Structures are given as structure tokens and as C-alpha cells.
Amino acid sequence: MDEVLRAGVGMPEETLDPRDWQQFRALFHRALDEMVDHLISVRKRPVWRQMPAAVRKELQSGSPMEGSGLEKVYEEFHRCIKPYALGNIHPRFWGWVTGTGTAGGMLAEMLKAGLNSNPAAFDEVGRLLEQQVVSWFLEAFGLPPTGSGILVSGGSVANLVGLAAARDAKAGFDVGRHGLTGAPRRLTLYASVETHSSVDKVVQVLGLGRESLRKIPVDGEYRILVDDLRRVIRADRAAGRRPFAVVGNAGTVNTAAIDDLPALAELCVQEDLWFHVDGAFGAVAALSPDLKPRLAGLDRADSLAFDFHKWLHVPYNAGCTLLRDEEAHRAAFAVPASYLSTVERGVAGQPRPAHQLGLELSREAKAITVWMSVREHGLAKLGRLARRNVDQALYLAELVAREPLLELLAPVTLNIVCLRYLPEGGESWPVENLNALNLEILMRLQEQGIAVPSHTVLDGRVAIRICITNHRSRLEDFDRTVAAILEIGGQVREGL
Numbered sequence: 247m248d249e250v251l252r253a254g255v256g257m258p259e260e261t262l263d264p265r266d267w268q269q270f271r272a273l274f275h276r277a278l279d280e281m282v283d284h285l286i287s288v289r290k291r292p293v294w295r296q297m298p299a300a301v302r303k304e305l306q307s308g309s310p311m312e313g314s315g316l317e318k319v320y321e322e323f324h325r326c327i328k329p330y331a332l333g334n335i336h337p338r339f340w341g342w343v344t345g346t347g348t349a350g351g352m353l354a355e356m357l358k359a360g361l362n363s364n365p366a367a368f369d370e371v372g373r374l375l376e377q378q379v380v381s382w383f384l385e386a387f388g389l390p391p392t393g394s395g396i397l398v399s400g401g402s403v404a405n406l407v408g409l410a411a412a413r414d415a416k417a418g419f420d421v422g423r424h425g426l427t428g429a430p431r432r433l434t435l436y437a438s439v440e441t442h443s444s445v446d447k448v449v450q451v452l453g454l455g456r457e458s459l460r461k462i463p464v465d466g467e468y469r470i471l472v473d474d475l476r477r478v479i480r481a482d483r484a485a486g487r488r489p490f491a492v493v494g495n496a497g498t499v500n501t502a503a504i505d506d507l508p509a510l511a512e513l514c515v516q517e518d519l520w521f522h523v524d525g526a527f528g529a530v531a532a533l534s535p536d537l538k539p540r541l542a543g544l545d546r547a548d549s550l551a552f553d554f555h556k557w558l559h560v561p562y563n564a565g566c567t568l569l570r571d572e573e574a575h576r577a578a579f580a581v582p583a584s585y586l587s588t589v590e591r592g593v594a595g596q597p598r599p600a601h602q603l604g605l606e607l608s609r610e611a612k613a614i615t616v617w618m619s620v621r622e623h624g625l626a627k628l629g630r631l632a633r634r635n636v637d638q639a640l641y642l643a644e645l646v647a648r649e650p651l652l653e654l655l656a657p658v659t660l661n662i663v664c665l666r667y668l669p670e671g672g673e674s675w676p677v678e679n680l681n682a683l684n685l686e687i688l689m690r691l692q693e694q695g696i697a698v699p700s701h702t703v704l705d706g707r708v709a710i711r712i713c714i715t716n717h718r719s720r721l722e723d724f725d726r727t728v729a730a731i732l733e734i735g736g737q738v739r740e741g742l
């Protein structure tokens with residue numbers, strides 16, 4: 247041992263545990279009470295608040311060589327962090343596709359953090375809960391009970407897991423061993439132009455290259471044109487490519503369009519392709535008996551990606567990939583390592599360790615939160631809440647249809663409403679002016695803390711996009727938001 251290390255041996259003991267547990271307990275209780283109050287009073291607050299420059303400065307402090315203690319850090323959380331969070335726990339937050347979270351989920355997260363268990367390989371309870379959650383959702387979505395699945399950070403990684411398995415299963419050679427340089431023909435996959443950008447990312451990260459992802463046009467309801475798809479696949483094959491997968495959308499991010507999943511499943515059988523479904527939020531509609539028929543064909547997926555943290559309201563972050571064929575799943579991720587092998591008994595006496603089903607090794611025991619959340623409320627209620635959000639979208643669409651100064655920009659088929667403000671005579675305005683007007687309305691709506699929709703562009707037209715994955719929203723929230731859009735629209739119009 248060298249001299250420097252030897253000199254450290256006699257140093258006083260240190261630990262990260264609180265010096266005074268009673269004091270810690272009191273602070274924890276206070277933090278708990280204040281967080282519960284924060285949830286109870288959420289409706290009374292603005293949806294979002296711009297962070298003042300002074301607060302921003304305070305949060306950009308230098309490296310903390312010495313600790314400040316928990317009291318001080320909590321005080322900073324209370325003062326500088328909590329008020330300026332995104333706001334997605336609020337009943338009028340409908341931006342992007344964002345979950346609301348739950349009070350019970352907050353409790354589960356605290357318990358999970360207390361155990362600080364790592365289900366990577368050998369935590370039996372973590373793996374057991376994860377397998378249970380997977381089996382509940384295999385059943386809910388109509389996949390065979392022999393299928394497999396894994397909890398991941400979200401839909402993006404869930405798409406990666408499914409498409410990695412697809413690539414390896416359908417490449418026609420051992421990709422894991424040889425890599426894509428061994429590909430005799432260019433592996434190619436297919437999805438509509440409305441597909442989420444995470445699929446582009448996945449294709450890039452899997453080494454396929456974004457050129458390998460063929461974007462197929464959509465119909466008037468933003469669903470993939472299956473005949474076009476078939477033509478492109480056949481042409482690609484004739485040109486020497488190797489088609490390997492189709493990505494179907496169960497709820498596109500722009501308009502919640504659901505592709506013709508049965509037709510895509512059939513085509514995949516005919517063409518011997520892997521059928522991956524991105525159901526990040528939309529798959530959840532299958533939990534509602536009334537909505538389930540729209541998701542016919544979901545049960546024919548080879549892999550299905552969906553999120554717990556969006557329409558299932560589990561706290562961030564939790565997504566999931568389900569796979570029809572456990573062997574194909576395992577083949578994509580099981581890599582031998584002596585230090586991770588299982589033994590007969592003891593902690594390492596676990597068959598089927600989770601790290602052989604995904605990219606991550608160490609990870610949080612997310613299954614605890616998901617398992618507790620789903621059991622707390624039950625699948626039927628989660629389905630009813632999805633159904634209620636769809637009813638709210640239809641209600642909002644009617645408000646828009648009745649109002650001459652508002653225009654729907656896409657059919658409302660599920661839980662997303664894309665609309666814009668159209669001033670009197672606006673039909674003859676250049677589209678850029680209407681776009682600028684609507685972005686201005688949206689920014690003011692957010693800055694005033696009234697509501698947080700997001701925006702998108704549909705056929706060159708800027709839409710105020712309201713995506714309802716929120717168990718706290720009420721009809722009056724939509725009345726209020728429509729009134730605000732009209733009022734702000736009038737003000738902006740005046741100011742032009």
C-alpha cells in the first residue's frame with residue numbers, strides 16, 4: 247500500500263446517514279406534508295410559471311465541495327425548484343404526451359427509494375413484480391402468456407428493445423456476432439410519416455442508418471397507406487434490399503391516429519416481416535371495453551412498446567416492451583458474463599435475470615411503483631379514465647366546431663385535438679401569418695399559466711395541440727381554455 251493510502255487508515259469514520267435521525271424524521275414529515283398540500287392545491291395554481299432570473303442564477307451555483315445539509319437543500323427545493331417544475335400535474339396541462347402522476351405513485355416511489363433495490367440480476371422480488379406486471383399487460387393487450395417483456399425508461403427505449411429483437415430475428419444472419427457489416431443486403435424497415443421521432447433515433451442507434459427507415463405516406467386521417475407500403479416493400483426487395491420490420495402506430499404523437507393494425511399484421515405475415523407496434527400512449531385505450539375495438543390487431547404484434555408514465559399516470563419514468571417470443575427477446579440481449587451467471591442457491595439463485603432482456607444492467611426497481619399503482623387503481627378504472635379523456639376530446643372538438651373563430655385541423659379519433667384560431671377573414675390570410683398568430687396565442691396561454699397545450703405543424707399549418715392524458719381534467723377546464731384562446735386571439739389580432 248502506498249504512503250498516502252496508508253495514512254488514511256486511521257481517519258475518523260464517516261457515513262451518509264443522518265447524524266440525528268429524529269431531526270431527519272421531522273424534516274421528512276414536513277416535506278411529505280408540504281408535497282401532499284402541493285398536490286391538493288394544484289388546481290388553484292397557474293399551470294406553469296416562468297423562472298425568474300434570480301432563481302435561475304441561484305440554481306447555477308458552483309461545485310459544492312462542502313455539503314449544505316438536508317434542511318438547506320430542501321429549503322432550496324421548496325423555493326427554487328418546486329414552483330417552476332413543468333406543471334404536468336396540473337389539470338390543464340395537455341402539452342406533448344405527458345402523464346399526470348398520482349399521489350399513490352409518489353408514496354410508492356418513496357418506498358422504492360427506501361429499499362434502493364437493484365433488479366438487474368438477482369433481486370427476486372423486483373423480478374417477480376416485473377414479471378407480474380408484464381403478464382398483466384400481455385393479457386390486457388391480447389398477447390400470448392408465453393410472451394416476455396421488460397420495464398424500461400420509456401417509449402423510446404421500449405421501441406429500441408422491440409426493434410433490436412426485430413433486427414436480430416429477421417436479418418437472416420447473426421447480427422449480434424457479425425454486426426451490420428456482415429449484411430449481404432441492406433436491412434430496411436417501414437413506418438408512416440407520422441411515426442414518432444424516437445423510431446428514427448432507434449434506427450440510427452441500432453446502426454441501421456436513417457436511410458433504412460422508409461416513411462410511407464398517410465391518408466386523410468393520418469393512417470399509413472397500406473397499399474403504398476406493400477408496393478414499396480416489394481420494390482425494395484426487387485432492388486436487393488432486405489425488408490425486416492413494419493412499425494405500426496397505435497396512437498400517433500400528432501393526432502393519435504391508429505394505423506390499420508390488422509392489415510399491417512396480415513402484410514407482415516405475407517412478407518415475413520416483424521410487426522412492431524408503437525403504442526406509447528394509445529395502446530392504453532385497449533383497457534377500455536368501448537375503445538378496445540379500435541385497437542384490433544394489437545394482439546398480432548411481435549413486439550409492442552408502451553408507456554406507464556403517460557396515459558397510465560405512473561410517475562416518471564416507466565415504459566415497457568412486450569414481445570411475443572421470449573427466445574427472440576433474449577437472443578437480442580443475452581450476453582454471457584461469469585460474474586453475472588446464476589448459481590444453485592443464495593442471492594444469485596435466480597433464473598432468467600432481467601439484464602438478459604434489455605440494455606441496462608443496474609436500474610431502479612420500477613416494477614414496485616408500477617405494480618403498486620396498477621393494483622391500487624385496477625385496470626378497469628385506468629381504462630375508464632382513458633375513456634373519459636376521449637370523451638373530453640370529443641367535447642372539446644364540439645366546442646371548436648361550434649365556434650366560428652376556431653377551426654379543427656385534424657379529425658379527432660382518440661384523445662388529441664388539433665385546432666387553430668381563425669380570425670374573421672382569416673381564410674384569405676397567408677398561412678405564415680396564421681401560424682405566427684397561433685404560436686403567439688399558445689405562448690401567451692402558457693405564459694399566463696392558463697393552460698399548457700403544445701404545438702405541431704399539420705400540412706404546413708401550425709396547430710394548438712391538446713393531448714388529453716390527464717386524470718385531473720374536467721369539462722370546465724376545456725370551456726375555460728377555449729374562452730382564453732378566443733380572448734387572447736382577439737387581443738393578438740387587435741395588436742397586429
Ligand SMILES: *Cc1c(COP(=O)(O)O)cnc(C)c1O
Pocket residue numbers: 343399400401402403442444497498499524525526527553565
Ligand atoms: C412519447 C412517445 C414516444 C416516446 O416515449 P418516451 O416515453 O417519451 O420515451 C414514442 N412514441 C409515441 C407515439 C409517443 O407518444
